[in-house]
Amino acid sequence: SYELTQPPSVSVSPGQTVSITCSGPKLGDNYACWYQQKPGQSPVLIIYQDDKRPSGIPEQFSGSKSGNTATLTISGTQVMDEADYYCQAWATKVFGGGTKLTVL
Amino acid sequence: EVQLVESGGDLVQPGGSLRLSCAASRFTFNGYWMNWVRQAPGKGLEWVANIKNDGSDKHYVDSVRGRFTISRDNAKNSLYLQMNSLRAEDTAVYYCAREVSGGIDIWGQGTMVTVSS
Numbered sequence: 001s002y003e004l005t006q007p008p009s010v011s012v013s014p015g016q017t018v019s020i021t022c023s024g025p026k027l028g029d030n031y032a033c034w035y036q037q038k039p040g041q042s043p044v045l046i047i048y049q050d051d052k053r054p055s056g057i058p059e060q061f062s063g064s065k066s067g068n069t070a071t072l073t074i075s076g077t078q079v080m081d082e083a084d085y086y087c088q089a090w091a092t093k094v095f096g097g098g099t100k101l102t103v104l
Numbered sequence: 105e106v107q108l109v110e111s112g113g114d115l116v117q118p119g120g121s122l123r124l125s126c127a128a129s130r131f132t133f134n135g136y137w138m139n140w141v142r143q144a145p146g147k148g149l150e151w152v153a154n155i156k157n158d159g160s161d162k163h164y165v166d167s168v169r170g171r172f173t174i175s176r177d178n179a180k181n182s183l184y185l186q187m188n189s190l191r192a193e194d195t196a197v198y199y200c201a202r203e204v205s206g207g208i209d210i211w212g213q214g215t216m217v218t219v220s221s
């Protein structure tokens with residue numbers, strides 16, 4: 001079955017920049033999107049079609065893709081950005097396992 | 105505000121059935137593909153199924169194909185998920201979600217399904 005691999009956790013200091021990767025075979029042929037999910041809340045779309053931000057999503061969130069690896073970058077990270085982040089390969093609808101971001 | 109509200113989650117025994125509903129409001133429901141996504145307790149997101157605007161095309165994750173059926177009633181602005189032959193591993197919060205090109209942009213609050221004897 002198709003799988004997307006994300007690091008289980010990453011940590012960052014407030015104000016710094018952090019990147020979360022998402023890798024999978026043929027991801028280069030797929031659009032990737034990213035979701036943010038805070039505890040007890042529904043997911044929120046923050047990046048779609050590899051690098052586009054929906055209306056209302058701050059510019060601190062950016063996406064990119066190179067080959068079979070998509071990357072979510074959060075600049076000027078704040079405590080409120082602590083959440084789980086999930087990538088998704090759009091053509092297959094498969095989600096990555098999620099990455100827990102800790103800001104400390 | 106665009107809204108999706110799920111209902112129908114419950115405690116059900118293994119092998120049982122359950123029907124989830126999702127009421128959509130404040131957008132043109134028949135203009136969008138719709139999805140069900142689930143999340144087991146403490147686990148990640150898993151896409152379950154989606155259905156085309158007019159209901160003519162449906163897709164399922166392998167683990168539910170043949171047991172679950174997604175459907176919609178555009179006259180009622182409603183999405184459904186009929187779940188049969190339920191297993192313990194189907195225990196999860198089930199989200200109704202709207203897709204746009206390249207992502208799922210609107211999510212409901214979720215409804216909990218627990219499969220246990």
